[in-house]
């Protein structure tokens with residue numbers, strides 16, 4: 133995949149939002165781990181993909197106008213067999229959308245130590261800024277996030293992680309295993325490098341990223357491109 137070319141073609145086609153599937157494909161290309169994923173259309177294709185990936189799987193509706201997927205019922209978690217794939221598929225096809233519908237079949241990821249949020253926004257004055265936080269209630273309620281202007285160094289990435297209030301959750305709080313901090317540092321550096329090299333990227337939202345004792349998995353992502361001038 134030539135990332136610069138993919139982004140340029142998207143903008144030319146007037147599509148400035150990449151689907152979750154496309155966003156994660158791009159992240160995988162820069163070395164960020166994602167659950168195995170397959171894009172399908174028909175029910176038979178969807179069942180075949182689920183069997184190939186191996187149960188349990190997750191089915192999600194990919195359509196340009198469905199953005200907050202869980203709000204509209206577009207995420208079906210922990211599907212354990214062929215029959216469940218069939219009924220989840222039928223439910224997803226009932227969701228209202230004006231766009232072309234596809235299904236992302238993906239491996240159901242193991243439960244993480246915690247969910248993380250990694251993002252990037254473009255500041256009118258300073259350009260690309262990276263964001264890091266712990267997912268769920270901590271981010272939404274306490275606004276417990278850290279920011280740095282890109283490009284960042286390894287030292288900056290470590291500071292971003294350590295300065296949030298929720299850091300103890302990553303550091304073996306209450307007997308939980310310690311999260312793989314190096315994997316988070318590595319991911320922040322990869323995102324920094326990506327956005328510095330590709331000015332077409334306006335916004336990125338990796339939400340959530342599942343963090344483990346060893347490694348991490350980005351289970352949802354959205355990339356927004358700058359509009360064609």
Ligand code: ADP
Pocket residue numbers: 167190192199200201202203207209238239240241242339340351352
């Ligand atoms: P939304 O568009 O609503 O943000 P997500 O793709 O983030 O939808 O899915 C909603 C939630 O479902 C996630 O926050 C995560 O907890 C869970 N989830 C999504 N994909 C997976 C997966 N592949 N494995 C395990 N859990 C998942």
Ligand code: MG
Pocket residue numbers: 339340352353
């Ligand atoms: Mg999400």
